Amino acid sequence: MSSSRRARPRHLASSPFKPEPELVVEVFEVDDRVSHDTHGLGRVVAVDPVCVTVDFGDRNVRVAPPFAKMSKL
Template sequence: MNKSAESRRHLPTSPFNRAAQAGPPIEEYAVGDRVSHDQYGLGRVIAVESGNAAVHVDFAGRKGRIPSPYTKLAKL
């Protein structure tokens, strides 16, 4: 790219700069965090896989593995 193209302002609604947009940061969880899942309800993090690839959550006796990017999981 030339210098003038790099300094141009891009509109946030432009369909041409989608690749340049970074998604929201992935939330990090620690063992013992209380969480809420859209489908499974309230739970507690019991394990975190390396690199935040997934978290294991105990939902009142039912254990589940929630993969990253945790779209349906919220920290309480």
């Protein structure tokens, strides 16, 4: 059985390199105002376990996590 998530390598205290920062996935709710780097300003209209649907005025776009280009206003 394989996992879809990549296993994080263990960071040793004696390592001269900094550990990779934890990936924070933002949580969106219906009616949240958002800003997307490509599509602009929008409003969340639906939240599914796999994606968020955002109304950007002229079109609805489904955005999948980790929402790298989208932030809550």
